[in-house]
Amino acid sequence: MGKLGMSGLKKQIVVLLSLLMLLAGIYYIWVYQGIRYSYEDTDSPMDSLAMIPLTWEEPQIRMFAPDNHYLEGIKLMLLNPSEEKSGDIVVKLLDRDNTVLAQSNRELSEMELGEWEYFPLQSRLSLSDEYIISVEPSDNLNESLFVVTQSDDIAMGFRYAKEGSVYEKTIITILLMFFAGVAIWQAFSGFPILPSVKKIIGAFLILIQLVIYLPNVISKLGWINLDDSWRYFLNISGHEGYIFGKDVFFTYGPLGYLCYMMNLPDNGPWFIVGVAIWIVIIAIYIFLLWRGFALYLKGRISIISITSSTLCAVASFIVLERDNFLLYLLLLATTVYLIERRENEEHIYIYVICNALLTLMFFVKFSTFTSGFAFLILFVAYEWIVCKDRKPIWLLIPSLVAMPICYLIYNPSVTNLKDYVVGILKISSGWMETQQYDFTVMGKDLVALISIMVCYVILLVLALMTQHEKSGVIFACSASMFFVYKYATTRHGLACGIWLFGMIYSIIPLTIDFKALKENKGKIAAIAIPIIALCITITGAFQANTVHNSFGNIKETLKDKAYNWTHLGENGIEDTIYGDYMSVSETLLAEIGSGTVAVYPYKVSLKAAYPDLNVIHYPSVQNANEFIPWIDSKTAEWFADSEKASEYLLIKDETIDGHIKYLDAPLTWQSIVNNYSLVDYEGDWTLLRRKPVAAKEPIRTMISTETHPTKATINVPDKANYVVIHTNYSLVGKLKKLFYHVYILHMIIEYDDGTSVDGRVMTPDLESGFELCEYPQNTGELVGFLGDGSQKRIKNITLHGLGTKDLKDKIEIEWYTEQ
Incomplete structure (x- = not known):
C-alpha cells in the first residue's frame, strides 16, 4: 500500500x-x-527637434509615459562637440522615485557628428507610470555639448520591442x-483513445501539414531588380538555349526554374513541363503522407510524434519557397523507409523516390542537392556502421549513376559536366565567403539559435542512448542542420534560417518511438520522454517567436497559394515592371535597335519590360551574386570574345552591399573597358558599344614584392599600374570560414588628386589583381572615365573593417608595370 x-x-x-x-x-x-520580438523606432520629423546644452554641471532630464511595455533604448544625436571629443555621455532610465532601472554609456570618440546614436536601456515598463530619461556627461567632460532631442518632454528616438x-x-x-x-x-x-477518434486526429494533423507545406509553385516578375532578374533568367534559359556548365554557371541548374516558375510569352513548353513535374512531386508528397498516416494507424508512429511534428510545422510556417521542398521530401521519404524497414516491411518505391529526388535536386538547386546528398551519406554510414544494415546504400547509388547520364543526355560533353559540378561547388563556396554580413544573428536571435541547437543536440544524444537502431535520420539531419546554420549566420538571418530549419525539424519527432520509450523500464528512458517533449516545445516556441507570423499573414499566404494554383495560365509578368523608375530612354533604345545587348551588373530581366531588345547573357548570369576569380575570369573571357559577346552593353549605376563599384569583379571590368567604348548616357543608364578593334592585352612585368601589416596604408610605387594582394586567413579566420563566417573586408582608395573611395571589397578577388586607375562611383564619373580617359591614379590603399581580424597580420603585395 x-x-x-x-x-x-x-x-x-x-x-x-x-x-x-x-x-x-x-x-x-x-x-x-x-x-516580444525585435524592436521598432518611434519616428519624429526633424522640424520637431531641438538642441539642448549638455555640460558637466547639469544633467538633462526628460519625463515620458511609455507607449509599450518593453523599452529597448533611445537614440540621441550629437552636435557641436569639442575638437578632442573626450569623455563619456551617460544615459539613465529612472522611475519617479529616481531609482536607476537601466544605464548606458558611450564614449564621445565613438559618436559620429550628426548621426543618431543608440543607447540600450532594456527594461519592462508599466504603461500607467511615468519615467525619467537622464542625459549627462561624465566627470571628465568640462565643455558644453549640444544634443538633439524632441522639443517636448520625450527624449528623441525611443525604441520599443514589438509585441x-x-x-x-x-x-x-x-x-x-x-x-x-x-x-x-x-x-x-x-x-x-477510441480508434475512430485517433483516426480523425491523425487525419486532421496530416491535412494541416499538407496544406502548410504544399508549395506555391508560381512566381511573377514584379520588379526589375536583383533576385527577380535571375529568377526570370532561369525561366527563359531553356527556351533561349543556354547550357548550364557551358554557357552559364550558377547555383541553380537547368531545372532551377522549377523553384520560381513564371508563365512567360515564349516559354510555354517549358512552363507546361514544369507544371507536370510539380504534379508528380506533389503526388509523391501526398503518397508519403498517406504512408505516414498508415504507419500511424498501425501504431508505428505515435500520436505524440505526429502532434509534435505538426506543431513544429505550424510554429515555423512562413511563405514556402520551392527549392527546399525537395529536401524536405527526401527526409520524409527516408523517415518512412526507416520506420517500415525496422518493422520488417520494405517497398521498392522508397528507393525510387529517394534516388529520383536526389537526381532532380542535382539539376534544380545545387546547395539543396549538397544538403540532401550529405544527409544520405550520413544516414547510409550510420545504418552501415551502427545497425549493420547495408541495404540503405541503394537509396543513393542509382542517383550517382543517373545524374551524369542525365546531364550527358542534356549536354553530351564530359568537360561541361565537370565544369557544371566544379563550377557550382566553387560558386557555392564563394557565396558563403563573399555574401556575408558582419553580424546577422544577434541579441534575442542569438539566444534562440543557441537554444535550438542545444535542444537538437539533446534530442540526438537521447535518441542515440535509448533508440540507437531508429536514430539514423536524426543523426543524418545534422548535415542539413549545419547547412541551415551557415545559411542563417552568413547573410539572411535566423528568421530565414528557421524557414529552412522548421521543415527539417518537423521530420525529427516522427522518428521518435514514444510508445517504446514508455515501455522501456530503464532510468534514462523514464526521463527521456519529458526532456524530448521539453526540447520540442522550446524549439517550437523559439521558431514561432523568430518567424513572428500572424493570422493575417497565414491567411494571405494560403489565399495566394490557392489563387496561383487555380490561375496557372496567367501572365507571369506584372504591370509594375513598366514603372518609370527603371525606364531606358527612347534614345538609347533606338541606338541599340536590333543589336545584341547585355545588361550590367544585374538587371538582366530588362527584356521583360522591353521585349524588342535582343538581350543576351554572360556566364555569371548577373554580376551581383558570386564574386570569385573563377567566374570573374570566365565572364571576362566572354566580354573579350567578339563572337560571343554582345554588340552593346547597358550599365546601370548601382551595386550591392556597399561594394566599391567595378572592383568586385576586377577582371570583368577590365575586359569591359578594353572592349567597349562610350556611346551615350541618360539618367542612371550608360550605353557602351563594342570597339571595332579591342585594346591589346597588356604585358605585365613584376617590379617588386612587399610585405605590409594588414591594416597599414600602402603607398603605390611610381612605376606600378597593377597590383595583386595576397591575403591569407589566420587559423581563427579559417575556422570561422568553415564553421561560421568571416567578417567584411573594406578598403580605402586614395587617388593622386586627393579624392578617395571607401567601400567593401571581395577578399578572393584581390588575388586576381586590379588596375591602379580610377573606379567610377557614379554615372558622371563613369561617363568621364569612359569618354575622356580619366588620368586619375591610385596613390595608396588601406584595408580596414572587421574583416582584417580574420586575416594574418601581414599581407603580401605584388606590383606590376604594364606595357
Missing part, C-alpha cells in the same frame, strides 16, 4: 507541476505580455499544453 500510495503521490505531483507550468506560461504570454502576434502567442500556448499533456501521459499509463 505504501508503495502504491507513493506512486499515486508522484502522479499527483507531476499533474500539479505540469498544470502550474502551463498556468505560469499562460500568465507570462497573455497577461504579462512577455512575448508578439496573437498567432505567435497562440502557438506557444498550444506547445506548452502539449508539454504538459506529455508529462501527464508519462506519469500515467496513457490516455485511452
